[in-house]
Each structure stands twice: as C-alpha cells, then as structure tokens.
Amino acid sequence: MTEAKILSLPALILLRKQWAANKQQVVFTNGCFDILHLGHVDYLEKARQKGQKLIVGLNSDASVKRLKGDTRPINEVYARARMLAALAFVDAVVVFEHDTPLELIQNLLPDVLVKGNDYSPENIVGAKEVIAAGGSVETISLVDGYSTTNLVKKMSH
Secondary structure, eight states: OGGGGBOOHHHHHHHHHHHHHTTOOEEEEEEOOOSOOHHHHHHHHHHHTTSSEEEEEEEOHHHHHHHHOTTOOSSOHHHHHHHHHTSTTOOEEEEEOSSSOHHHHHHHOOSEEEEETTSOGGGSTTHHHHHHTTOEEEEEOOOTTOOHHHHHHHHTO
C-alpha cells in the first residue's frame, strides 16, 4: 500500500539513517501539492533524478491555509499525502505543521535539497544547514503555465 510511504518524522529519521548506511543519495523537497498536476509530477520526477531516494515534505492543512488563504487547501492533507505516495518516484511523504520545513530539514539533513527555480538558492529554507552538513542545494526548472492557483482560477470562471 502506498500509505506505508506516509511516515512520521521519527520513523523517517530511522529510514534516512538506513538509506545513508546503504550509500543512497537522499533528495528532499516540499510543498502544498494541493491539486496534483503536470507541473508537480514533472518537478518531483526531476527532483528524484538528483538521487536514489526522494522525501517530500507536505504542508499540513493549517499550514496551507496560513500560506494560501482561507479557501485552501482544496484537498485535505490525507488525500494530498496519498496522491504523492502513489507516485512511483516518491519514496516517503512527511507532513509538517509549520510554515516552513526547516525542522524536517534539520532532522533529516538530506544530501540534496531541491526547490523550483522560482526560488534562488540563498532564499531556500534549510539551504545553509544542508550545505553545512556537506549536502547540496539545487533548483529545478518549472513547467510554465501549471500551478494550483491557476487551476483554481480557471475552475471558478
């Protein structure tokens, strides 16, 4: 079951240690992933190509609401987590309550921290922690025209 890929932080820390012991490069990214679309799939697939394991940090419902407004999320956290976990190239999903995944990144110290190229490396949360631990920070080009916000706008017309 894909549900087995949805992990608590303590369980994921143990798995991360196991992957490190097996010399597997761990990639971390995060987001709201409210309505899964081509832009998300393309981005996550590219992120996974940066290593052997991909962890996705997923904003909780309360966190999405704080970041995106009262009408969001459209899909509740369990549905969003299951959709991500169903993707073959996603190895683990972990939900976080804060506005940023800093605590996750500090605990997991991935080998590669990835965000979309709408961020510059110096503005990526957790970048200095990952670099200090010997990891790298990379950005991935996004597919133009795909965003949950644009989809919501399109549906409301």
